[in-house]
Amino acid sequence: RRSEYRLARKRERLHLVEGLLIAILDIDEVIQVIRSSDDGEQARTRLQEVFDLSHPQAEYILELRLRRLTRFSRIELEAERDQLKAEIDQLVELLGSDVLLRGQVASELEAAAEAYGTPRRTMLLNGGPVQPRSAKAAAAADLQIADSPCRVFLSATGRMVRAELSADAPGGGVIPPTRRAKHDAIRSSVDTTTRGDIGAVTSAGRLVRFSPVDLPSVPGNAVQLAAGTKVEQYLALGKGEQVIALVPLTDGPPIALGTAQGIVKRVAASELGTKPEIEIIGLRDGDRVVGAAPASDAAELVFVADDAQLLRFDASSVRPQGRSAGGMAGIRLSDGARAIAFAVVGGSSFDAVVVTVAGSTAALAGTDAGSAKVSAFTEFPAKGRATGGVRAQRLLRGEDALTLAWVGSDPRAVGADGSVRALPEPGAKRDASGQPLDAVVGAIGTAIR
Structure with missing residues (x-):
């Protein structure tokens, strides 16, 4: 469930990053569309129509500060896009394989045990529960320990x-x-x-x-x-x-x-x-x-x-x-x-x-x-x-x-x-x-x- 949640969040973030990259490629026209619109609703609708954006992408661009639309930010966004795609591929592969899922669970359990585990306070010894027996059976029992x-x-x-x-x-x-x-x-x-x-x-x-x-x-x-x-x-x-x-x-x-x-x-x-x-x-x-x-x-x-x-x-x-x-x-x-x-x-x-x-x-x-x-x-x-x-x-x-x-x-x-x-x-x-x-x-x- 955690991996499915992470996969959904990364796909949502990748969708927004791809929308920002579209806007940066034609930033002058994006600004012109926003300035010529009467209100936010019209600006969002026109952005969706002109640049073929989804509703979340257009909304995210409207709420974005202009400092994020510089050339340096474009390089950062492209790097983030590539990293998100790689992480999404890894999560898809993980969720599609029971072997990989079991291995991931085992490694995380080992890490948790190493970080938070404490030594046992009780020591394990060989033995078992005492079975109730009659006095006659107890007297006849062999009390010697097996030579194993x-x-x-x-x-x-x-x-x-x-x-x-x-x-x-x-x-x-x-x-x-x-x-x-x-x-x-x-x-x-x-x-x-x-x-x-x-x-x-x-x-x-x-x-x-x-x-x-x-x-x-x-x-x-x-x-x-x-x-x-x-x-x-x-x-x-x-x-x-x-x-x-x-x-x-x-x-x-x-x-x-x-x-x-x-x-x-x-x-x-x-x-x-x-x-x-x-x-x-x-x-x-x-x-x-x-x-x-x-x-x-x-x-x-x-x-x-x-x-x-x-x-x-x-x-x-x-x-x-x-x-x-x-x-x-x-x-x-x-x-x-x-x-x-x-x-x-x-x-x-x-x-x-x-x-x-x-x-x-x-x-x-x-x-x-x-x-x-x-x-x-x-x-x-x-x-x-x-x-x-x-x-x-x-x-x-x-x-x-x-x-x-x-x-x-x-x-x-x-x-x-x-x-x-x-x-x-x-x-x-x-x-x-x-x-x-x-x-x-x-x-x-x-x-x-």
């Missing part, structure tokens, strides 16, 4: 949920959200079953085996990490210990780990055993794990240090070791520098990016937003293991270190409370300086998928 396929998500802010998977749906039924929400930056995800076991690699070099059966369950088409439970409330962690990544415990690629002191290690899944928790890397004093993920020989390993150095090298150069081994040199760090990020990039690295955030170490935590940039991973040349890296960001005045770094595809930034943060557009040069951020970025992860 699921995907466990760990957010960059430390929340976990499990999403039920469907074998018949693309991607297991997990639908990436169209709009961002709190805690939507994903640090790690693992496909398993509801009653199966997966591992949590911690910053203390431990692997904690656990089952996701008691995690909040969310539908695959509405995964929201705000509905998840905090990881420290689900797992027994030590003081200051954090979960760095979730890893599968099935036979697969070795698990690669990187530490703040630049040590790298790969450990085979067969070395993990069946104990509830084990040490998978022997850390030196003051060291901690900063990243972990499965890494085949075809993958690349990436370190990013706080002095803005990045090193990428082949995972095949790191031979798998036993779980109690201390690893080997990964990146050669300068004096006082520490690795702040470690990542595994698969064989296809064309869509991977490097996100770096720079700031001042002297500023109070949470007060300096700093600057950030997003560069293509292919901008950084590969080097050998145990060598120095290449510069990943040029520091601005007042900045003395990288405070955050992340390597992967489809980055998402959030604040310390999980609120959405914006990152600069990708495409920055490898050693370019960053762009100022509007708010402090607390963590970076990938999109829900």
Whole structure:
């Protein structure tokens, strides 16, 4: 109805503009007709007869100021006429096609949701209405949760949920959200079953085996990490210990780990055993794990240090070791520098990016937003293991270190409370300086998928 209304108004305006153009072409005669008429009614009638105008066109010309009849106004009117004709053709095409109408409605709904939408205040969890049953039937019921396929998500802010998977749906039924929400930056995800076991690699070099059966369950088409439970409330962690990544415990690629002191290690899944928790890397004093993920020989390993150095090298150069081994040199760090990020990039690295955030170490935590940039991973040349890296960001005045770094595809930034943060557009040069951020970025992860 709105398009039909707009079409009618534009056709009316085009009719008047065409009448004005007729009058401008012979303006002297138009003025003579008006001046020689006894009253407005006679002038309108004579204009219609002499110039073959309609009643609305003649009335509009009589009410028009003479300033609109200049040569410049003629150019404006001709441009307006051409634009009106193009807009009318578009509206006619739109009204004549159900496909175009549905597409227009969808795009306008998306724009309205983006402009006026607010995050959900209630979180969707899997479940259904409770059916009334007799006491005998209730006693005989099987209270065990079915061991069905699921995907466990760990957010960059430390929340976990499990999403039920469907074998018949693309991607297991997990639908990436169209709009961002709190805690939507994903640090790690693992496909398993509801009653199966997966591992949590911690910053203390431990692997904690656990089952996701008691995690909040969310539908695959509405995964929201705000509905998840905090990881420290689900797992027994030590003081200051954090979960760095979730890893599968099935036979697969070795698990690669990187530490703040630049040590790298790969450990085979067969070395993990069946104990509830084990040490998978022997850390030196003051060291901690900063990243972990499965890494085949075809993958690349990436370190990013706080002095803005990045090193990428082949995972095949790191031979798998036993779980109690201390690893080997990964990146050669300068004096006082520490690795702040470690990542595994698969064989296809064309869509991977490097996100770096720079700031001042002297500023109070949470007060300096700093600057950030997003560069293509292919901008950084590969080097050998145990060598120095290449510069990943040029520091601005007042900045003395990288405070955050992340390597992967489809980055998402959030604040310390999980609120959405914006990152600069990708495409920055490898050693370019960053762009100022509007708010402090607390963590970076990938999109829900």
